[in-house]
Amino acid sequence: MTTIYPVVWSNNKVLLIDQTCLPSQYTLVEISRYEDMAKAIKTMIVRGAPAIGVATAYGMYLGAREINTKERETFLKQLEEVAEILRQTRPTAVNLFWAISRMLKIAYETIGTVEEIKNTLLETAEKINAEDLQTCQDIGKNSLQIIPPNPDKLSILTHCNAGALATAGYGTALGVIRSVWTAGRLKRVYADETRPRLQGAKLTAWECVQEKIPVTVISDNMAAHCMQKGLIDLVVVGADRIAANGDAANKIGTYGVAVMAKMHNIPFYVAAPLSTVDYSLKNGDLIPIEERDPSELYQIGDSVIYPDGVDYYNPAFDVTPAKLITGIITEQKTVKPEELISLKPELSYH
Numbered sequence: 001m002t003t004i005y006p007v008v009w010s011n012n013k014v015l016l017i018d019q020t021c022l023p024s025q026y027t028l029v030e031i032s033r034y035e036d037m038a039k040a041i042k043t044m045i046v047r048g049a050p051a052i053g054v055a056t057a058y059g060m061y062l063g064a065r066e067i068n069t070k071e072r073e074t075f076l077k078q079l080e081e082v083a084e085i086l087r088q089t090r091p092t093a094v095n096l097f098w099a100i101s102r103m104l105k106i107a108y109e110t111i112g113t114v115e116e117i118k119n120t121l122l123e124t125a126e127k128i129n130a131e132d133l134q135t136c137q138d139i140g141k142n143s144l145q146i147i148p149p150n151p152d153k154l155s156i157l158t159h160c161n162a163g164a165l166a167t168a169g170y171g172t173a174l175g176v177i178r179s180v181w182t183a184g185r186l187k188r189v190y191a192d193e194t195r196p197r198l199q200g201a202k203l204t205a206w207e208c209v210q211e212k213i214p215v216t217v218i219s220d221n222m223a224a225h226c227m228q229k230g231l232i233d234l235v236v237v238g239a240d241r242i243a244a245n246g247d248a249a250n251k252i253g254t255y256g257v258a259v260m261a262k263m264h265n266i267p268f269y270v271a272a273p274l275s276t277v278d279y280s281l282k283n284g285d286l287i288p289i290e291e292r293d294p295s296e297l298y299q300i301g302d303s304v305i306y307p308d309g310v311d312y313y314n315p316a317f318d319v320t321p322a323k324l325i326t327g328i329i330t331e332q333k334t335v336k337p338e339e340l341i342s343l344k345p346e347l348s349y350h
């Protein structure tokens, strides 16, 4: 069982695994102030929709802790300012906004002193962390229902990192892979490198190696060839925001993988918690797509790989239409995209 927890509350501060240093260095970053948490999210020290949600929840508590007033109204007003700073970090992963809404709701609903509100906020952040870990394990368990019954072991392709590092632990897409591995049904993982930030090569491969899960890293442009050669039995990816109709935003390149999977009749699954479904959005056209600094494209390490004079375009995500998605594996059950609406929770924080 994985023991990779990217966001941990310890000794009155948050410990983050610095994902920008993996795989060469395993480094923990201590975060005691909400503005440092905002920076850690923006610079992707912590990344991955659910992990961003957990980190944001702690960021809201850290911000609350810094507010120096006993006046409830003044406290709540300043907490809203903390929320606004955190909202500005990354626009696509809806878990960030989900966590902020949930933390603000708790603050407004807590009848008591400012100190008591602060304590409740910490308890809620801890709860969000624990819930997401359980959610990922439930997603993994549910995925076993959709794995083909034949005794052959599967080769599964995944894109980017939707692993323990991208969640509270265990992972969504990689949680599926861990569960299939534990069930003795996995032959091999094919991990797309996932340009430009290489989360597949650096993070998914690292997680698989930690757990001795056989993994082949492939460059992104090899996925079609591997499918054409019959090397891939199934694709599973994570998500950063899913619209009510099942259109799913995920790391750039996911849409191309889905098109190729469709072309080769390979099942294409999205594994995600319901906290990643934004029921307020009718379809994926409405999902905000983050554009990141062009240096992620033109620089690898210290070397600049593009000539001067070129233009840049660096969208961090793309949207896979529901028609290309075989199923969405959630903590409740696996549904077809058009059935996602049936899982809409009573209480939504979006």
Ligand SMILES: CSC[C@H]1O[C@H](OP(=O)(O)O)[C@H](O)[C@@H]1O
Pocket (backbone or CB within 6 Å): 047, 048, 049, 050, 159, 160, 161, 162, 163, 166, 167, 172, 173, 199, 237, 238, 239, 240, 250, 251, 252, 316
């Ligand atoms: C379990 S969701 C992980 C999701 O987040 C990643 O994006 P980023 O690394 O930019 O935070 C990627 O889209 C993963 O699928």
